Amino acid sequence: xxxEFYFNTQTRQVEEGKPSSWTHRMGPYPTREAAAxxxxxxxxxxxxxxEDDREGAAPGDxx
Numbered sequence: 001x002x003x004e005f006y007f008n009t010q011t012r013q014v015e016e017g018k019p020s021s022w023t024h025r026m027g028p029y030p031t032r033e034a035a036a037x038x039x040x041x042x043x044x045x046x047x048x049x050x051e052d053d054r055e056g057a058a059p060g061d062x063x
Contacts, residue, residue: 004028007038 006015006027014035018025026042029035 002030005030005032005035007035009039 003016004018004027006018006020006025006029007013008015008020008024009026010020010024014032015025016032026038027035029038034041
């Protein structure tokens with residue numbers, strides 16, 4: 001089984017595995033680096049979905 005990494009929103013640290021409560025975890029991510037950028041990734045996705053909403057497209061339609 002491969003190692004999974006998570007971003008802890010409370011401590012703002014990357015964690016290997018699931019040592020903390022799910023309420024504070026984002027992930028899983030395949031690498032430590034990807035987990036470290038979890039908030040930036042989420043922000044980009046949210047901006048994209050907001051743009052889709054403004055244009056009347058459903059999220060994920062690729063429009």
